[in-house]
Amino acid sequence: MIKTSYFFLVLFLLLKFFLHFQMVDPAYDYDLHRDEFLHLDQANHLAAGYLSVPPFTAFLSLLIKWLGGGVFWVRFFPALFGALTMLIIWKLVELLKGGEYARGLAAFVFICSAMSRINMLYQPNSFDVLSWTLAFYLLLRYIKEEKPYLLLWLGAVIGIGFLNKYNILFLVMALIPALLISSHRKIFLNKYLYGGLLIALFLALPNVIWQFRNGLPVIHHMKELASTQLVNVERSGFIAEQLLFFMFGTIVWGAALVGFVRYAPFKPYRFVGWTFLFVMALFVSMRAKPYYALGIYPVLIAFGSVYWSQILAGKEGAHLWLKRLGLCLITLPFFLLYDILFPVKKPRLWTSGPLPREAFAKWEDGKVHSLPQDFADMLGWRELAGLVAQTYEKVPASERKNTLILCDNYGQAGAINYYAGGKVSPAITFSADYVYWFPAMDTLHYLIIVGEEPREYVRKYASAYAKTGQISDSLAREYGTGVYLVQGINPIFLKKLRQWQLEEQASFRAWK
Incomplete structure (x- = not known):
């Protein structure tokens, strides 16, 4: 039975990896994503913190x-983290004594x-999402097995999760009241919990120090996010x-909430349901982006799958059909919906035909x-990178060391550095972390x-400029983005x- 279980687990993990390497087809004009370029460029500027994210992604x-x-x-690492999350869900189902159907159901809900x-x-x-899921797994194992060392590992997971994304703090904020109103409130008297807290603080400390030394830019980032993006999020x-x-699959994770009330074996774990409610209350109150809450669902998928398997257990006839x-x-x-949900066909084919664009094509600007x-x-x-490289070639070879590539946003700068890196000087921008990454220069004669189009603050210090090209793909978010060669810099x-x-x-x- 165990061998069969792990045979199917391996099949699901392979399916997960296979799908992710099919989900983006570069043959259909798709490049990397705007944010991916920024994260990849952080490898060239290692630090204990960044304006956009904590440092874990930079070291990855x-x-x-x-x-x-x-x-x-x-593509490999996000697929790996997804596969590991599915592995933890599988282990959660085993912890809850779910059978083959529960494990398979949970895997399919997660993938689909x-x-x-x-x-x-x-x-x-x-x-x-992996951090949230692993934190729940360790906490549930502690409640079931009462092995104190698991609380130390819980602290380590939360600390590393913090170094990846501050979002995990909302899980901690929701877990505290959820545990306090449960029968497990005695956990707050366990010295190992505070040992885990010290581990979490020790891991987070370099980034916390960086934040304070740099004036807590996370506060500015959150304010900017709230004013430009979250303001467009309706509760x-x-x-x-x-x-x-x-x-x-909603009926599966939703069944977990029913199970916490009605299914006796879930009674020790009702705090998970309370945690879900507190997480939702926090995110709704702050008008968060919907995907911020995704970390709460893997544990609910595990509980819901076990509960459904119990409901459908017994008689083989109708119940087998229902399964x-x-x-x-x-x-x-x-x-x-696969070719609508993922970039696996030409962009112009996606735009053809009747589609519920309100559900699939509503951007952060609310449009x-x-x-x-x-x-x-x-x-x-x-x-864009090709246009910049061609423009760079127009600069005399002896002057290229005195040439700067200045972009409007981090996507442009990151894409140029990724696709044209080594062929041109590093691109910079006043956007995001790039504001800290300007190269040291004594002389500047050319500007790309x-x-x-170059604005007055550039034109007044230049003798001439000429447009050398622009992005031609009308479906690109950067459609019309131009490239200009500016000469005679004062x-x-x-x-x-x-x-x-x-x-x-x-x-x-946050302070001056």
Whole structure:
């Protein structure tokens, strides 16, 4: 029985990996994602913290760089974290004494959901979900086995999760009241819990020190996020998307909430249900992006799968038919919508035909567009890098060391550094972490501007400029982004640039 169980586990893990290497087809003009370029570039600027994310992703990017930096490895790690999350769900089902059907049901619900979309991109989200899931697994094992050392491991997981994404703090904030109102409140008298807390603080300390030394830029980041993106999030929309993330799989994780009330073996674990409610209350109150809550679902999938397997246990006739119907309802919509949910066909084919764009193509600006935002953020980057490289070739070879590539945003700078790295000087921008990464220069004669036409603050310090090209893909989020070669830079401009850089850095500080 055990061998059979792990045979199916290996099959599910292989399926998970296989799907993720099919989900983005570079033959159909898709490049890496805007955010992926920023995370990969952090490997060239290692630090204890960044404006956008904590440092875990940067060190993972360094590993990717050592492995060659190819797209395969960029895709590999989020897929790996997704597979490990599914492995922990499998172990959770085993911990709850779920059978083969429960394990298979949980695996299918996890794969055929928004989790696959999360695991598609190289962002901190995949490891964030893994951290939440592993934290629940260790806590549930502690409650079941009462082995104190598990609380030390729990602290380590929360500490590493913090270094990946601050989002895990919302789990901690929800767990505290959930445990306090449960029969497990005595856990707060356990010295190993505080040992785990010390481990978490020790791991988080370098980033906490970095935050304070740099004026707590996380506060500025959260304010900017709230004013530009979260303001467009409707609370009703947040709740609605929670139901859409898993399609028919919602009936599985939803069954966990019913099970906490009605199923006696789940009584010791009711705090998980309370944690879910507290997490939702926190995110709804702050108008969070819907995917912030994804980390809470793997544990609910495990509980829900076990509860459904108990409901359908017993008589083989109708119950066997219901089991098969349940698996079909979970898997069929996912594969029927596969080429809509993932960039596996030409972008212009995605835009053809009747599609519920409100559900799939609503961007962070609150508007409905032709493509999903993630898809549009994966178009035009190689073209841009090629245009910049061609423009760079127009600069006399002796002057290239005195040439700077200045971009409007981090996506442009990161894409140029990834696709044209080594062929041109490093691209910079006043956006995101790049504001700290300006190269040291004594002389500046040429400037390559990427984005909008050079503005007055550039033109007044230059003798001439010319447009050399622009992104031509109308479906790209960066459609129309231009490349301009600016000549005859006044020496004063370099001093001004340094001044503006310091001013921009100061703007990220919570205090001056």
